[in-house]
Amino acid sequence: MQQKNDGLKKEVGTFAALATVMGTVIGGGVFFKVASVVSATQSAGLTLLVWLLGGFLTICAGLTSAELAAAIPVTGGAIKYIEYTYGKLPAYLFGWAQTLIYFPANIAALSIVFGSQVVSLMHLSNAAALPVAILAGLSITLINFLGAKAAGRLQSWALIFKLIPIVIIVLVGLFAPTSVTLSLLPSHSAHASLFSAFASGLLATMFAYDGWLGVGAIAGEMKHPEKDLPRAIGWGLAFITITYTLINLVFLKTLPISQLAGNLNAASESAIKLLGVMGGKLVTIGILISVYGAINGYSMTGMRVPLAMAEENSLPFSGFIRKVSNRTAAPYGAGILQFAIALLMMVLGNFDLLTDMIVFVMWIFSLLIFIAVFILRKREPNLMRPYRVPGYPVIPVIAIIGGIFILITTIVTQFTLAMIGLAATLLGIPVYYLTKKYYRN
Template sequence: MGGTQLKKEVSALTALTVVIGTVIGAGIFFKPTAVYGAAGSPGLGLLAWVLGGIIAIAGGLTVAEIGTIFPETGGMMIYLEKVFGKWLGFLVGWAQMIVYFPANIAALAIIFATQVTSLFDLSMGYLIPIAICVASLVMGMNLLGTKYGGFVQNVSTLLKLIPIAVIIIAGLLYPGGGVVRLLPMSVTDHPFVTSLGSALVATVFAYDGWMNVGALAGEMKSPGKVLPKVIIGGLSIVMSVYLLINIAYLFVLDAPQLAATDTPAAAVAHALFGGFGGKLVTIGILISVFGGINGYTISGLRIPYALGSQNLLPFSNWFSKLSKSGNMPTNGGILMLVISIVMICSGQFNQLTDLIVFVIWIFNTLTFVAVIKLRRTNPELVRPYKVPFYPVVPLIAILGGFYIILNTLYVQPLNAGLGLLLTLLGIPVYLYQQNKIKKR
């Protein structure tokens, strides 16, 4: 029989690359279309990228405090359980297990398959089989053991930055480029407040994934020291990369041109390097998306294990069992893969991702609130790390979270409602399991 305790094998480098590799995925190549389409101007678009980074960093600084207080495998699920009760911890874990991680893995697998079919001029009939294969391959590597998934994450993160760096350098040196392309700040047909709000939502989506490293805290050797540095350092790198590559984009194409293309990075690369540039960016996207799939897989497969370890799921013993060879939560990984494959076959990838972003940001915001609540109700707790400039930084994170929630309710009320419904389906499961435990 396998073990029941995860080994402390996650290094600071692996955790850092999980943050960078999960956040820097498809968004950096596709989100400029939505950002500059909403902003209408380069200056306002760049401001949205900065504000999105500030919200993410404020969230990271805030979450780091509660992450070091409760450095246990499970991340946000554990944080909310400790502060607000087991039922809420279960709901976020349920949402992550059933929709959030599988949907992101499925969506990224489809993007990966789309790029492969484009690169090799394959029939679209190969798209779903390729997507299933890459999702299965990544899951299989991670189930062999932490060191294998960590190695893939380290390598893919480093490699994905190479084509990004090439675009940044070539774009900044592009003849005719310069500060003139970064102005004006706004245009008359795009109201400043509403345009900035829509662009900001798009950039926040591109920053998604920074919370997931908290799920690895229980496997870090010194989480009190490592976790805050990993989150802050990783997000700072991400924001710097986002700003630099967007400036490079704007040096080559103006904001309306970026807004008019579905593949802004490929369009910029084609302008810089000709036909070869398109293939270069496609390879870069493949590497980036592969790393994103791996990042979500590393974090996601541990959620069923955490729920099973607390006897919160039917068949909890099955979910909490670890493999003999890699000491990994294989059964939970199998469940995640099956759900991902179903989503790949359903074709509803973008809708599922939009649904869960709304739900996850409700839990994100509650996590920020939990930090403030703990400061008031449990000031005696040992805090290896304290969020700086308290309470300003947590309040920035909370206000950013409320904006995302309210904006989604206003712009996409049906998607928001569906997201809540999928999450609340976990309540009957929770009540059933609690009732089963009481009868024993």
């Protein structure tokens, strides 16, 4: 198969690629996943260990998937890698899972934590959290209906603000005196086995590291992908891993484990304790802007997946889903579909439930991508590869083992959730054939 380059200009250098990696991965999860991680581990040492290991697995995963990104630098990213290796149906299922689960669940989960943070900041009734969450998701959708330029401006400002609360909390927290007894030796609750605590904690961290799958999509626009891509992914994800570990160390230094476990307001409460009420509130506002920007990022990217599928008549009601505004060129049909699914998830789900489902479903396809590196090395040894994963086959094998571990852990600890995610994904098979038959006829 002849490679395409889609007319891409090779203008992206090392720094721009590094910024893309960090901007893609850093979202709202770092502020809110401490609650479920500590609930699982009940230990400062084990909490820090799973954050470090989660980062290591993410680095291996990013370096592995980047080989396909460099070898197949076409518009569409991961969907195209799967289609190139396995064919149309698996690629369709990936797009289907993104449309039905990944993007709406991200929007719903982040909207839920946005609502909970607003309620905490303004001392509102807990009953107001859901309406605020819905309003956040709806307002972002409407902003995106104004066009890509408006959504892009919001994203640019949010990228700046998302780093401010992290830097402040880490710099102040590391040197602040603490009254909390902190043991860095990995231990676990007497109510759970060490393996169970470790596995559940690791699974919980993976949402915060989500986004690495898209970092290789810029390979076709890089000046020197063979050098810059591994640098951007390796250094970018390593920096994120260190940052995530440090900010969780600050949380553990600032609040006792009993106040961190299950507490979605842990980040804002830590900021208030470190900086006082006014300083803490300012940091919380920074966190809210970061989360709002993350919702915008998923909304802006997400609505273009069903749009692309509908343009090929691959979805039911494709005629409506592919509708685009004549004035703003915004894909409002796909946007309405995306928000409708997210709204249902907001009403029925909660933050941890939705994020764990996202991790499970996406790692199914991530595994296919890791395995595709081996398949294409054997099937097409002469395929032009500007970048090859370093340490082959060790790093791809680590990524595969990590992916299998995450999937098995989810099935064992949250069987019903895993089956719902799997069933929703496999529902795409009859939809694929029925839709194909309908439009052919």
